[in-house]
Amino acid sequence: DTAVSQTPKYLVTQMGNDKSIKCEQNLGHDTMYWYKQDSKKFLKIMFSYNNKELIINETVPNRFSPKSPDKAHLNLHINSLELGDSAVYFCASSPALDTQYFGPGTRLTVL
Amino acid sequence: GQNIDQPTEMTATEGAIVQINCTYQTSGFNGLFWYQQHAGEAPTFLSYNVLDGLEEKGRFSSFLSRSKGYSYLLLKELQMKDSASYLCAVRGRDDKIIFGKGTRLHILP
Numbered sequence: 001d002t003a004v005s006q007t008p009k010y011l012v013t014q015m016g017n018d019k020s021i022k023c024e025q026n027l028g029h030d031t032m033y034w035y036k037q038d039s040k041k042f043l044k045i046m047f048s049y050n051n052k053e054l055i056i057n058e059t060v061p062n063r064f065s066p067k068s069p070d071k072a073h074l075n076l077h078i079n080s081l082e083l084g085d086s087a088v089y090f091c092a093s094s095p096a097l098d099t100q101y102f103g104p105g106t107r108l109t110v111l
Numbered sequence: 112g113q114n115i116d117q118p119t120e121m122t123a124t125e126g127a128i129v130q131i132n133c134t135y136q137t138s139g140f141n142g143l144f145w146y147q148q149h150a151g152e153a154p155t156f157l158s159y160n161v162l163d164g165l166e167e168k169g170r171f172s173s174f175l176s177r178s179k180g181y182s183y184l185l186l187k188e189l190q191m192k193d194s195a196s197y198l199c200a201v202r203g204r205d206d207k208i209i210f211g212k213g214t215r216l217h218i219l220p
Contacts, residue, residue: 042212045209
């Protein structure tokens with residue numbers, strides 16, 4: 001009965017590659033998010049979608065492109081990966097303007 | 112600018128009480144959250160304050176003063192499993208949630 005799931009859990013890849021991370025929530029929430037947590041454990045919002053529409057787009061390189069095929073899914077595609085992209089990426093969802101439920105995270109390592 | 116400050120690390124003893132403070136300066140205010148994050152895991156929700164005052168939930172309580180831009184998380188009867196990072200986060204006027212850098216809490220037996 002996983003609420004917010006992400007795949008893959010670990011991703012190791014070479015610089016310059018393109019990769020995707022998938023996120024799904026079965027909570028019926030309208031809003032989904034992508035966060036990046038760097039090596040210093042600082043959690044920073046990247047994107048937020050509400051009912052498949054982008055509502056928050058932080059200053060993120062345009063190599064990062066989110067896609068929401070429906071309100072239960074929010075995927076993150078990253079082009080031309082760089083060393084600085086190494087981090088843990090968390091997906092989250094929320095029913096309204098309160099509690100966020102986080103997925104287990106995807107640890108991305110760029111070599 | 113927008114800023115959330117909380118201590119980097121704290122240490123407390125099992126069975127004791129600890130208070131983790133958070134001060135914020137943000138563009139508008141639509142609520143303050145506290146999350147717990149164990150090493151290698153996802154953040155989990157602890158509390159949400161949008162009005163001034165104290166919210167109690169079992170061993171954990173959270174306090175908010177909007178006029179002072181201040182909150183604290185109070186943990187009572189500390190247990191070893193409370194060793195974790197505690198993240199303060201504020202939702203601003205634009206509904207964007209900004210996280211503090213977290214307070215790593217160490218519990219000693």
